[in-house]
Amino acid sequence: xxxxxxSLSVAQGELVSLIGANGSGKSTLLxxxxxxxxxxEGKMSFWDNSLKGLAPPAIVQKGISLVPEGRLIFPPLTVLxxxxxxxxxxxxxxxxxxxxxxxxxxxxxxxxxxxxxxxAAGTLSGGEQQMLAIxxxxxxxxxxLLLDEPSMGLAPLLVDRILQTLVQLRENGITIxxxxxxxxxxxxxxxxxxxxxxxxVVLQGSAQDLLADDEVKRAYLGKDYGEFYEGRA
Amino acid sequence: xxxxQISYVIFFAAIVATGxxxxxxxxxxxxxxxxxxxxxxxxxxxxLGYAGQISLGHAAFYGIGAYTSGILTATYGFNxxxxxxxxxxxxxxxxxxxGFPTLKLTGYYLGMGTLGFGMIxxxxxxEWSSVTGGASGFMGIPPLEIGHVSFFEPRxxxxxxWFVVLLSFILCKRLINSRTGxxxxxxxxSENAAKAVGINTRNLKLKIFVFSAxxxxxxxxxxxxxxxxxxPESFSFLVSVKIVTMVVIGGMASIWGSLLGASLLTMLPEWxxxxxxxxxxxxxxxxxxxxxxxxxxxxxGIIEIYERSRSxxxxx
Numbered sequence: 001x002x003x004x005x006x007s008l009s010v011a012q013g014e015l016v017s018l019i020g021a022n023g024s025g026k027s028t029l030l031x032x033x034x035x036x037x038x039x040x041e042g043k044m045s046f047w048d049n050s051l052k053g054l055a056p057p058a059i060v061q062k063g064i065s066l067v068p069e070g071r072l073i074f075p076p077l078t079v080l081x082x083x084x085x086x087x088x089x090x091x092x093x094x095x096x097x098x099x100x101x102x103x104x105x106x107x108x109x110x111x112x113x114x115x116x117x118x119x120a121a122g123t124l125s126g127g128e129q130q131m132l133a134i135x136x137x138x139x140x141x142x143x144x145l146l147l148d149e150p151s152m153g154l155a156p157l158l159v160d161r162i163l164q165t166l167v168q169l170r171e172n173g174i175t176i177x178x179x180x181x182x183x184x185x186x187x188x189x190x191x192x193x194x195x196x197x198x199x200x201v202v203l204q205g206s207a208q209d210l211l212a213d214d215e216v217k218r219a220y221l222g223k224d225y226g227e228f229y230e231g232r233a
Numbered sequence: 234x235x236x237x238q239i240s241y242v243i244f245f246a247a248i249v250a251t252g253x254x255x256x257x258x259x260x261x262x263x264x265x266x267x268x269x270x271x272x273x274x275x276x277x278x279x280x281l282g283y284a285g286q287i288s289l290g291h292a293a294f295y296g297i298g299a300y301t302s303g304i305l306t307a308t309y310g311f312n313x314x315x316x317x318x319x320x321x322x323x324x325x326x327x328x329x330x331x332g333f334p335t336l337k338l339t340g341y342y343l344g345m346g347t348l349g350f351g352m353i354x355x356x357x358x359x360e361w362s363s364v365t366g367g368a369s370g371f372m373g374i375p376p377l378e379i380g381h382v383s384f385f386e387p388r389x390x391x392x393x394x395w396f397v398v399l400l401s402f403i404l405c406k407r408l409i410n411s412r413t414g415x416x417x418x419x420x421x422x423s424e425n426a427a428k429a430v431g432i433n434t435r436n437l438k439l440k441i442f443v444f445s446a447x448x449x450x451x452x453x454x455x456x457x458x459x460x461x462x463x464x465p466e467s468f469s470f471l472v473s474v475k476i477v478t479m480v481v482i483g484g485m486a487s488i489w490g491s492l493l494g495a496s497l498l499t500m501l502p503e504w505x506x507x508x509x510x511x512x513x514x515x516x517x518x519x520x521x522x523x524x525x526x527x528x529x530x531x532x533x534g535i536i537e538i539y540e541r542s543r544s545x546x547x548x549x
Contacts, residue, residue, distance in 0.1 A: 081418070
């Protein structure tokens with residue numbers, strides 16, 4: 001069991017960051033939320049509806065979309081097909097016009113995707129693939145967007161670009177739960193934060209408080225004891 | 234017209250031209266068999282090439298189509314056109330029953346599961362002599378007819394089979410270009426990622442398995458009423474492997490590759506008669522060379538060679 005006794009909430013319109021080191025159970029938590037890891041115990045609800053026993057397609061239809069760790073785009077398929085796959089559950093409801101609009105919206109958000117529409121997704125650079133993964137998740141028209149380490153393996157400039165997009169999305173009314181190892185960057189854009197360690201929440205609070213918290217500084221913001229105790233002892 | 238539509242028109246014209254020009258009945262039979270094999274390769278390509286799920290037991294569905302229709306018409310006096318829906322239904326029901334548990338497997342294990350299924354069905358054909366005629370085969374399957382048109386005439390049967398092939402091509406191509414087709418390719422690529430975008434992978438895998446089984450049963454129906462005699466050996470494990478080979482040689486995830494693979498594997502033994510004793514050696518050798526030169530199958534290989542020669546010309 002990778003996580004135990006974790007309790008967290010995300011209010012509508014909030015951007016919440018979940019930070020923690022490798023193996024603290026961040027990804028496990030996200031996978032449990034979207035139904036990729038069935039069989040969890042406890043309570044999880046979305047808009048007062050329990051998520052217990054729901055398979056991933058049902059959860060996507062409820063309005064929760066995951067941008068998975070390592071992006072998991074479909075490399076041999078074109079960029080356009082990848083995006084259309086994001087809207088997979090909506091085609092059934094014949095929302096063709098809305099889908100076309102959302103496609104336009106994603107292309108405006110990430111103009112590079114428009115340029116590369118007919119290119120195989122595998123030929124994109126890492127940053128472009130991350131944009132594609134986010135775009136694909138947006139195509140499902142989520143109320144809650146979950147992101148699993150979107151900054152992984154990207155150059156600092158691209159990390160900024162991706163995180164700024166998240167801020168922009170939140171302004172458009174999408175609720176966001178961001179899982180990150182890059183704690184500083186994640187807390188900077190967040191409203192609130194949770195710190196996960198070996199499967200439990202060890203700290204929580206507003207993002208500013210966490211950024212200022214000594215314990216967080218020591219463990220996740222790359223300031224070690226030496227620097228920390230300087231001028232005190 | 235789109236590119237697809239143009240290729241259908243060319244294909245249609247080629248069928249009509251071949252049917253009108255060809256005189257030799259032997260060739261009619263051979264080309265009709267190619268058509269039936271193309272249907273089989275197409276059926277498996279939908280499952281293996283697009284959805285990425287292997288089946289080493291597809292000859293079983295082919296046999297179920299052939300035997301069901303054969304037994305219903307010859308033993309129970311059904312009209313063949315009434316026997317066809319029964320044969321398809323039986324194949325569909327069996328595909329659901331078999332597919333539901335086996336499609337939980339992946340990769341080699343799925344291959345083993347379907348292999349076992351194919352063997353069981355083959356043994357049933359061989360040992361249930363009171364119904365299937367056993368190892369000596371099942372005779373007296375009536376030819377097809379619609380009104381006054383008898384498909385006993387090889388030319389008519391040729392047209393029937395190839396128009397079914399054309400229709401199946403159009404159907405499969407439409408399926409591939411739809412939302413379902415995208416989802417199939419997504420499953421092929423990564424089942425987890427497919428789940429994450431909300432695809433019910435288990436359900437969809439079962440659906441395409443059933444579709445593929447039904448198309449194979451249709452091929453079996455056409456085969457039984459053409460040859461009028463069927464035996465268990467036409468639906469053995471080796472036939473399942475042959476269908477897989479057609480898909481791989483022709484090109485995975487390519488509709489036209491099915492046609493190419495089926496044509497090559499059906500024609501090759503005919504061309505190689507001249508080698509008499511060494512026939513199978515040369516046959517194997519040719520398949521090896523094809524795979525070495527065009528590992529992605531003939532369709533992609535030919536396209537690549539064409540593109541390379543064009544860019545070489547452009548440089549000059």
